[in-house]
Amino acid sequence: MKENSGRCWVFGDDISTDTILPSKWKTASFEPSELGKHAMTGIDEQFPNKAVDGDIIVGGLNFGCGSSREQAPLALVGCGIKVIIAKSIARIFFRNCVNVGIYPIEIDYPEGFFMSSDRLDIDYATGTIKNERTGKTLTFRSIPPFLVSILEVGGLKAFLLSGKRYEDVIR
Amino acid sequence: MVKSDKERSVLYDSGLTFSEKILSIKNLAESSQGPNKVHAGDFVIASVDFTYAHDVQGPLVIKIFNELKGMKLFDSSKVLINIDHDFPASSERSADLHNIMRQFARQQGCLIQEGSNCHQYILENIAKPGMLIVGADSHTTTLGSLGTFATGMGSSDVASIFLSGKTWLKVPKTIRINVDSILHSGAKAKDVALQALRILGTDGANYMTIEWTGSAVTAMSIDSRTTLTNLALEMGAKNSVIFADEKTDAFLLERHRERGLHITSGKDAEIYKNIYIDADEVVPMVAMPGSPGNAAPLSELNGTVPVDVVLVGTCTNGRLEDLRSVAKVLKGKKVKQGVRMIVTPNSIDVFKKAEREGIISILYESGVVVTSPGCGACAGLSKGLLGKGEVAVFAGPRNFPGRLGSLDSKVYLASPETAAASAIEGRLAQFSEVPR
Incomplete structure (x- = not known):
């Protein structure tokens, strides 16, 4: 994975998929660009207007809990989100992130480490997140290599279309 | 039901949990060293016995299936298209999405059901102990009340299962919730589950299996047990199980279904965390x-x-x-x-x-x-x-x-x-x- 640099948006604990993409929009479209117009509007009406390509979401515990709707991470893709950093990420949402090409990072960070609008530099090779504002860094444990190989091509669909199978990358 | 040698060797291994046993059996990854037993933390490529999608995720599953150049389902008898989230359609959009699903089911010759909630329909008609079920819905954990390994996934994962009948899984650790003693008349399975939620919180079982055991669970009907396995998802669980017993047998017999493969955790299996709930003390x-x-x-x-x-x-x-x-x-x-x-x-x-x-x-x-x-x-x-x-x-x-x-x-x-x-x-x- 290449390095990544972007501005972050900070949210709290238990941000559910009902908040990431409210129910009334979940079947409105399949297109990330359309779904993106409603991303995070369960908590911040202005989020779709503020987010730009390359932005990063920071959550607390249990980010993406609740419904399995893949439309939720797709809406974030539509807003240009490339990475989600959270203290923990709900398991279906974690899989969905990888499958749609968002890098999920689970890390227990100290309170106040991130503030909305901070610029973060993420180096996947060394597993470090640097906050440009404070100069402080955190290290995270990389996701399993076979998930990296799915992410590198942009998600599960691209991975399978490239002719690869799980058997090629697991073990 | 005739068991293979591998099944026998896994089923009688006292050191394996329910989830380790079933994922050992379903694991397709080859191993030269005899029976391939997997443990919590291992990754498996598992063969899926049944899969389904409803009218929120289903149309997206179908879109991805088509984009993957999917021509045929891996097995049309193991796939259910289920219309339940907005049925009868409350909007033109829903009506159009339902028609995408009907057309897909017709083309593929797979199962289709309209009206009943997907999990309940499968509980009533399809699930059996020992099955590995993946649904495109978070509450797929519900089906563990019949001794299945049932877990939810998103549209891409389920589209890939539609195509190959396979998925990857990390073998989960196990939390066991022991509910002993007798429930008072005012307290029900829902109250037991909310008590467990109070203890574990919404992510206390993230990525893990929740086993419900104990005399109060044994005494419960399949309906009540199903409320427990359903709400395990709200604690973050990957799957939740209640070991099949005589009540499970009776439930299946009444519905003319086979007994399936009863799997329980071995007595020496590693339980990551034990939680004890005294049913006698559970209140509304x-x-x-x-x-x-x-x-x-x-x-x-x-x-x-x-x-x-x-x-x-x-x-x-x-x-x-x-x-x-x-x-x-x-x-x-x-x-x-x-x-x-x-x-x-x-x-x-x-x-x-x-x-x-x-x-x-x-x-x-x-x-x-x-x-x-x-x-x-x-x-x-x-x-x-x-x-x-x-x-x-x-x-x-x-x-x-x-x-x-x-x-x-x-x-x-x-x-x-x-x-x-x-x-x-x-x-x-x-x-x-x-x-x-």
């Missing part, structure tokens, strides 16, 4: 608005909470036993003026049986509106959504902000009994507060 519970993790005894609530809407149904509380207990509370009484109570049986079968038992007319006499079967307002698309400022008691799975409509509404989770009592009283109230 509620989860305060915002999260199922905000669970507390109803008696600890400060002041009265006036209620506008009462909703009963969903894959959590829309089964026959739930409807029976609502009717028992409401019989001969009225829903308080100014309160709306809406009951959604979660399957066509439940609706028919409730009708035959006279439950539907008792509910109507009490002023309840009974909707057509399915997911009800929980799908957030129709059948009783909440407006700004409304307060609801919900016998359902979750109460995250905006789950049932307005972000400005407040939803308290509770058992069907508590929901019915609250409808009569016009405030959050337990069964024992309703005058006899």
Whole structure:
């Protein structure tokens, strides 16, 4: 994975998929660009207007809990989100992130480490997140290599279309 | 059922958990060293016995399946297209999405069902002990009440299963919730699950298996057990299981299904965490608005909470036993003026049986509106959504902000009994507060 640099948006604990993409929009479209117009509007009406390509979401515990709707991470893709950093990420949402090409990072960070609008530099090779504002860094444990190989091509669909199978990358 | 050598060697290994055993059996990854036993933390490529998608995820599953140049399902007899989240269609958009699903099912010759909630339909008609089931819905954990390994995934994962019949899984650690002793008449499976949520929170079982054991679980009906495995998802669980027993056998026999493969955790298996709940001490519970993790005894609530809407149904509380207990509370009484109570049986079968038992007319006499079967307002698309400022008691799975409509509404989770009592009283109230 290449390095990544972007501005972050900070949210709290238990941000559910009902908040990431409210129910009334979940079947409105399949297109990330359309779904993106409603991303995070369960908590911040202005989020779709503020987010730009390359932005990063920071959550607390249990980010993406609740419904399995893949439309939720797709809406974030539509807003240009490339990475989600959270203290923990709900398991279906974690899989969905990888499958749609968002890098999920689970890390227990100290309170106040991130503030909305901070610029973060993420180096996947060394597993470090640097906050440009404070100069402080955190290290995270990389996701399993076979998930990296799915992410590198942009998600599960691209991975399978490239002719690869799980058997090629697991073990 | 004839067992293979590998199955035998796995099933009688006292050091493996339920999840380790079933994923060892379903693991397709080759190993030269004899029977391939997997342990918590290992990754497997598992063969899936049954998979399904409903009308929120399903159309996206089909789109991805087509984009993957999917020509044929891996096995059309193992795939269910289920229309339940917005059925009958409440909008043109839903109607169009349903038609995409119908057309797909016709082309592929797979199973299709319209009306019943997907999990309940599979519980009633398809699931058997020892199956590995993956549904495109978070509450797929529900089906573990019949001794299956059942887990939810998103559209891309399920589209890939539609194509290959395979998926990857990390073998989960196991949390065991022991519920011993006897439940009082006022407390139900929902209250036990809310008590567990109070202990574990909404992510206490993230990525893990929750096993429910103990004399109170053994004593429960399949309907009640299913409420437990359903709500395990709200604790973050990958899957949840209640080991198959005589009650499971009887449930399947009644529905003319085979007994399946009974799998239990070995006595020396590694249990990551044991939780003990004394059923005798379980009291009526509620989860305060915002999260199922905000669970507390109803008696600890400060002041009265006036209620506008009462909703009963969903894959959590829309089964026959739930409807029976609502009717028992409401019989001969009225829903308080100014309160709306809406009951959604979660399957066509439940609706028919409730009708035959006279439950539907008792509910109507009490002023309840009974909707057509399915997911009800929980799908957030129709059948009783909440407006700004409304307060609801919900016998359902979750109460995250905006789950049932307005972000400005407040939803308290509770058992069907508590929901019915609250409808009569016009405030959050337990069964024992309703005058006899």
